[in-house]
Amino acid sequence: MAFFKWTFWTLFWVFTATAFHYTLPQTDIVRVTGTEIIRKDFSGFSRIFYAQADSGDNETQNRDLRLINTTRGNGRVMVYRNEDTGWRWPPYFKFDSSNLQAEASEFISTYDKPRWIAVRHYGWRNPFFSIYTNAIGFRAVDGPDAGKGFPVMNTLILCFFFGGVLTVWKLWHRFRTARIAPIMADFQGGVDAAGKAVASRRSRLNRWLDTWRAK
Template sequence: MAYIKWAFIAIFWSLVAAFFHYTLPQVDIVRITDTYEKRIDPGENRWFWASADVGSDGTVPNRDVFFIQTRRVGDDVMVYRNEDTGWGWPPYFKFDTSNLQAEAADLRSTAAAPQYVALKHYGWRNEFFTIFPNAVSVRPVDGPDAPKGIPWLNIVILTLFAAFVYAVWVRWRRFRRARIDPKLEELQDSWEATEDAVAERGNRLWRWLGFGGGR
């Protein structure tokens, strides 16, 4: 039972960590190589695509999605999608997809004359499932070694979450000590008393059958 308990705890916190890693914003220092638009038909990976842009027909099964092609400092390729989040989840309230695409297109550069940018995004890149992180904002920086900045929003959210978890844990311990532990002790005492009563009746029956003074 202990292994099952700790396995459940490990799975739960792994899911929590994955949720925050996917949802919270991250910043990459990249060089934009191209921007384009592509018709997308979301399938089994539809959970990793945002909804249709605000003001458009959300009932259409496919739609055009903006993409931003980049190269990171190590020269590896990273492709981002550029979709509105609107009023949905995650709550970035992003409505400026077209403006962001125009900014990204204006910041394109070549390897001979690189212009690096800090691209804020959320989500994951998975080539097997065709999943792309969603770009949130872009701004030019001085070079590939430019600081990404302190992630104040992430720090605040994770601190508040840790405080919430600690508060729930403290109240649960108090509730358990005040309500559950006494009941468990009563059940244990009752069970032990029942065992003693059963044993005493067995001894009486044993003596009644003439087998001496008990077992």
């Protein structure tokens, strides 16, 4: 029983941490090197890692996907997708992908004359599965070493979540102590009493049988 309990809670917290890591916003300091639009087929496994078509457009098996190509201060390349999230999950309520693409084009710069921006995004980048993080917005910064700022939203969401978990746990603990524990104690007492009664009857039966065996 303890094994299944610990297995359940381990899987629960692993799933929770994975979901938070994917959906909570993160910030990268990058330089935009170009923008492009590719035709993407969404029939494979990677479909679950994409948002949706632009708000107002029909969802189809394949559609245009906006990409923003960037380079970080250490020279590593990073590619972001630029999709509306609309009213779906995660709840970023992004409806301005076209405008964001135009703004990204304005920040295109060269290695000799870089212009650095802080890109706010969510999701994962995996070249093997052709998965891209989704850019939510960006702002101009002074350089590649500029501070990303304190993650206020992430802190509030995590505090709210763990506060909710703690509240639910306390309510369940009180309910179990006040309601379930007495019922289980009565049930266990009934089982023990029934066991003793059965043992007593067996003892009397054995004694009666012994009287016949003696003869």
